Each structure stands twice: as C-alpha cells, then as structure tokens.
Amino acid sequence: MGRWEPNARGRLEQAAMELYTERGFEQTTVAEIAKRAGLTERTFFRHFADKREVLFWGSRTLQQHFVDAVAGAPDSAAPIDAIAGAIEAGAALLQERRDYARQRHAIIAANAELRERELIKLSWLSAALADALRRRGVTDPAADLAAEAGIAVFRIAFERWISTSAQADFPQLVRESFEELKAVTAGK
Amino acid sequence: MGRWEPNARGRLEQAAMELYTERGFEQTTVAEIAKRAGLTERTFFRHFADKREVLFWGSRTLQQHFVDAVAGAPDSAAPIDAIAGAIEAGAALLQERRDYARQRHAIIAANAELRERELIKLSWLSAALADALRRRGVTDPAADLAAEAGIAVFRIAFERWISTSAQADFPQLVRESFEELKAVTAGK
Numbered sequence: 596m597g598r599w600e601p602n603a604r605g606r607l608e609q610a611a612m613e614l615y616t617e618r619g620f621e622q623t624t625v626a627e628i629a630k631r632a633g634l635t636e637r638t639f640f641r642h643f644a645d646k647r648e649v650l651f652w653g654s655r656t657l658q659q660h661f662v663d664a665v666a667g668a669p670d671s672a673a674p675i676d677a678i679a680g681a682i683e684a685g686a687a688l689l690q691e692r693r694d695y696a697r698q699r700h701a702i703i704a705a706n707a708e709l710r711e712r713e714l715i716k717l718s719w720l721s722a723a724l725a726d727a728l729r730r731r732g733v734t735d736p737a738a739d740l741a742a743e744a745g746i747a748v749f750r751i752a753f754e755r756w757i758s759t760s761a762q763a764d765f766p767q768l769v770r771e772s773f774e775e776l777k778a779v780t781a782g783k
Numbered sequence: 784m785g786r787w788e789p790n791a792r793g794r795l796e797q798a799a800m801e802l803y804t805e806r807g808f809e810q811t812t813v814a815e816i817a818k819r820a821g822l823t824e825r826t827f828f829r830h831f832a833d834k835r836e837v838l839f840w841g842s843r844t845l846q847q848h849f850v851d852a853v854a855g856a857p858d859s860a861a862p863i864d865a866i867a868g869a870i871e872a873g874a875a876l877l878q879e880r881r882d883y884a885r886q887r888h889a890i891i892a893a894n895a896e897l898r899e900r901e902l903i904k905l906s907w908l909s910a911a912l913a914d915a916l917r918r919r920g921v922t923d924p925a926a927d928l929a930a931e932a933g934i935a936v937f938r939i940a941f942e943r944w945i946s947t948s949a950q951a952d953f954p955q956l957v958r959e960s961f962e963e964l965k966a967v968t969a970g971k
Contacts (some may be wrong), residue, residue: 601802673970714902736939736960740967743935751924751931772924780968782861 604642606632611649612695615702620709636740647712650699654716658723661685665727674733678724679773686752686765693765694708697757739765748772792830794820799837800883803890808897820903833901846911849873853915862921866912866933867961874940874953881953885945896902909934916957936960 610631614623625646629636643649664681672680689696704708724742733741752768798819802811813834817824831837852869860868877884891897912930921929940956 646828675967675970711903713901713904715899718902736943736963737967739939739941740935740960742876743939744932746969747928747931747935751927755924775924776928776932777968779863779925779933780965782863 603632603634603638607634607639607642608649610672611646612698612702615650616698618637620650620702620706624721647709647726650702650709651712654720657685657688660688662723662727665724666730668731674728674731674737674741675744675773677728677782679748679769681724681727682745682749682752682773683766683769685749686769689753690765693757693761696753697708700753700757715751717746720749744776748776791820791822791826792921795822795827795830796837799834800886800890803838805888807818808838808890808894808902823853835897838890838897839900839904842908845873845876846908848876849908850911853912854918862916862919862925862929863921863961865916865919866929867957868875869912869915870933870937870940870961871954873937873942875954875956878953881945881949888941888945905934905938908937932964936964 607628611623611628614627614631623646625636625639628646628649629639643652649693661681661684664684665677668677668680703713724745725738728738728741731733734747747777748769752765752772755772756763756765795816799811799816802815802819811834813824815828815836816834817827820827831840847873849869853865854870856865856868891901909930912933913926916926916929917923936957940953940960943956943960944951944953
C-alpha cells in the first residue's frame with residue numbers, strides 16, 4: 596500500500612503543474628508526474644482520477660463555497676445581492692492563490708479539451724447557484740438569470756484579475772464588474 | 784461523382800434527426816442516415832463533416848445573423864440594446880422552425896457530448912457578439928458583459944419557448960427576459 600505521504604497530493608499537484616507548463620498538458624504522462632513528485636503512479640491514482648482532475652478538483656470546493664454563501668445570505672438580500680456576495684467570497688478564496696490561478700489559467704488556455712472542460716464546470720457552477728437561489732424561494736427565470744449574470748461577472752473579473760498587476764484585488768474587481776453589469780443592463 | 788441531388792442536405796438532415804430521435808445519437812451511424820435518405824455515404828460526407836455536424840451547422844448561420852444585427856443597430860443604440868435587437872432577430876429566425884428546434888434540443892439534452900458541444904457553440908456566439916460590440920467602439924468589460932448577458936437571456940428564453948405552448952412567441956419571450964434581467968440586476 597506504500598508509505599503514508601501526508602503531502603502527496605500537494606507534491607503531485609505541483610509536479611503536474613510544472614510539467615503541464617513546461618511540456619504542455621497533452622505531452623505529460625501520469626508516470627512523469629509521479630516520478631517528478633518522487634511518488635508512484637499508484638499514489639497518483641489514489642488522489643486523482645486522471646491527469647485532468649489535477650486541474651479541476653478545486654472546482655467542487657469553489658462550488659460548495661458559492662452555494663454555502665448563497666444559502667447564508669440575509670433573508671432580505673435580493674437574488675443578485677446573494678449571488679454577488681457569493682462570487683465575492685469565492686474571489687476572496689482564490690485571491691490567496693493568484694500564482695496558482697494564473698498558471699492554471701495558462702495551462703487551460705493552451706488546450707482545447709481543457710477549455711471545454713472549464714466551460715462545463717462553469718455551467719455547473721451556474722446551475723448550482725440557480726439551485727441555491729431556488730432553495731431561497733427565488734422563482735424562474737430570476738434564479739437562472741441572476742446565476743448566469745454572476746458567473747459572467749466572475750469570469751470577466753477573473754480575466755482582469757490575472758491579467759493586471761499582482762496587487763489587483765479580486766473581490767474588488769468582482770464588485771466593480773457587478774456595478775458595470777448593472778450599468779450595462781440599464782442601457783448605459 | 785453521383786447524380787446531382789438538389790435536396791440531398793435536407794433529406795440527410797431529416798433522416799438523421801429521425802434516427803437520433805428513434806435510437807439515440809450514439810447508436811446511429813452515417814451509413815444508416817444515408818440509407819434512410821436514399822443516398823450514399825459519400826453524399827453525406829459532401830454535406831457534413833460528421834454526424835454531429837448535422838446538428839450544429841446552423842449555428843454558423845445564427846452567429847452571422849447575430850453579428851450582422853449588432854453591426855446594423857443604430858449608432859445611438861446602447862450596447863445592451865444592440866445585443867437585445869440581435870437576440871430578438873435570431874429568435875425570429877428560429878421561430879420559423881419550432882418543431883425542428885424542439886427535436887434538436889431533445890436530441891442534444893440526451894447526450895453529454897452534444898450538451899458540451901452546444902455549450903461551446905454558445906460561448907463562441909458570446910465571443911462573436913462581444914467582438915461585434917467592440918467594432919462599434921464599445922470598450923471592455925462592457926462588451927463582454929453585454930454579450931454574456933445576451934446569451935444568458937437567449938438560452939433562458941429558448942428553454943421557455945420550447946417548453947411552453949406552440950403559440951409562444953420567441954421574440955416576445957426574449958424581450959420579457961431582457962426586462963427580467965434588468966429587474967434582477969437592479970436588485971429587484
């Protein structure tokens with residue numbers, strides 16, 4: 596069964612990210628990732644279903660974070676404000692890992708299959724946000740519209756965050772993008 | 784080279800849609816589609832790259848329609864109004880083919896690969912709309928936000944259109960959904 600490796604997941608993730616950046620995602624094998632991490636392939640597969648999963652396991656955490664924040668918004672919060680609060684909370688979580696987020700984004704941007712996977716994960720995030728709103732009693736189409744608007748803001752603020760200076764504040768960019776969305780939909 | 788078949792594309796499309804509905808997309812082969820249409824496989828491949836293309840060739844037409852409508856909006860139109868006009872024009876185009884749209888939607892909903900492909904096509908539509916706005920001088924993030932909002936409205940109005948009575952007016956549902964989006968983003 597191998598020795599217990601408390602940091603195996605982190606070491607595998609780091610090794611994978613390095614290799615995806617150096618050689619490209621497609622050209623990297625699980626054997627190479629395990630070797631660079633100083634671990635076995637068997638250990639890799641105890642932590643990740645496949646090499647793609649290394650890049651996407653975090654989206655479940657993010658989704659749970661979003662959903663909990665919507666559920667925890669004050670009863671008086673309008674749907675869009677419950678969503679805005681959740682997106683901001685998610686941004687604060689990612690803010691801690693800007694270098695990782697930039698590196699991951701570059702790896703995904705370079706590969707069509709990964710870009711498709713990211714789109715799918717974003718559509719699941721949107722569906723999860725809409726479900727969380729419906730559990731607050733928000734009806735359709737308001738629930739779907741607020742969730743889709745939130746994911747659009749998240750995506751656009753994310754692009755701004757990783758493409759601007761290292762001091763950029765992601766939650767602040769989310770707030771600004773929500774204000775811009777309000778202005779845009781009001782016909783400004 | 785085969786005989787000239789003026790309606791070959793239409794016959795192949797109809798045969799494919801029937802088979803996808805009866806047996807499922809995955810279980811249908813190009814040979815079966817050609818046979819039901821009374822044509823050869825060679826003729827099929829002169830019209831479609833593969834069996835998936837039968838369901839997606841129309842999205843290029845729709846995209847061109849959207850982009851032309853944004854380009855042709857009055858100079859004075861706010862970005863969201865240029866987008867709303869384009870989405871409405873696209874809805875008017877689809878309105879003519881409601882039975883086809885419903886059937887296509889059911890085929891896509893039943894298959895994960897097709898659902899992913901549809902998501903990707905929608906993301907391309909959104910990118911094309913944002914480009915069309917930038918060519919009108921709209922800056923970022925307003926261009927991206929207006930385009931994303933438009934695609935969200937399109938998707939949500941489409942679902943309402945095909946799930947309600949046959950008399951539902953798709954352009955009207957688009958207008959209503961834009962009004963609802965305005966209300967939602969304004970915090971109502």
